[in-house]
Structures are given as structure tokens and as C-alpha cells.
Amino acid sequence: MEAKPYGLNVKLLRRLVIIADDIIHFLVAIVLLLCSFLLLFKTLPNLLHPQTLSILHVLNDVLLVLIVMELLWPVVRFLRRDPFSLNPFLYIGMISSTRRILLIEAEHSMLSRLNGSGDWTTLWPVLAELGANVLIILVLAVALRILPKDQPASKT
Secondary structure (H helix, E strand, C coil): CCCCCHHHHHHHHHHHHHHHHHHHHHHHHHHHHHHHHHHHHHHHHHHHCCCHHHHHHHHHHHHHHHHHHHHHHHHHHHHCCCCECCHHHHHHHHHHHHHHHHHHHHHHHHHHHHHCCCCHHHHHHHHHHHHHHHHHHHHHHHHHHHCCCCCCCECC
């Protein structure tokens, strides 16, 4: 009769797992913030020497920081015990595709400037990748429009 009931042990273990989960999510949030700061710090030399290539690097790095910061929101929502939402991931996909479009165009412009105008065999892969990224953005924008703004996608 003096043994602890089974339910009490399960409650204690569940509580310990939840605490460990919160600690890990908090550490992930700190690492994401640290990554954002380091990326921005790495960008400073390119801002001090503004040239076409360095400005493209700044744009790339800033968009990468936006992606990392969007990854932070689901972690913050989890720590606040808010319901899960797909919206941050849709934004991440849109920012990633936009970032890739800008980089593809910049790379192609610089190569065209160096090598002269390209022929169809070098141009069609660039156009195909640009088209695929534009299609991804459109699909994600439609998904973002379909999903309710303040409503979670599912409750977990």
C-alpha cells in the first residue's frame, strides 16, 4: 500500500519529458537567433565595399536571415503553447524560392556579361529553374490564401 500509484509515476515522467522538450526548443531558438546575428555580421564587409557582386551577397545573406527568422516562429509558438500553424513554412518556401530566383538571375546576368549572349542550350535550364521557382511561389501563395490567417492548420 505504500508503493506509489502507477499514475503518479507516469505524471512525473510526462512532466520531465515536457520540461526537457521545452529546454531543447529554447536552445534551438537561441541557436537560430545566434545564426541570424552571425549571418548579418558576416554581411557587414560586403556592405562596406559596395560592388555588384558584394550587393548580391548581401541580398542573399539577408534573405537567408529572413528564412532563419521564419524558422524561429514555430519554435516560439510551441514555447507559448500556441497551436501549430503551416503559415511560417509557406513563407519560408516563398522566401527561399524568391532568393533562388534572384540568385539565378544574378548569376545568369554576370555570366552573360562575361561570355556574351548565351544560346538556347545554356538558356533553357535557367528558364526552367526560374519557371519552377515561380510556380512554387504561386502554389505557396494560393495555399497561404486558402489557409485561414489566424486559425491553426491543426491542433497538436
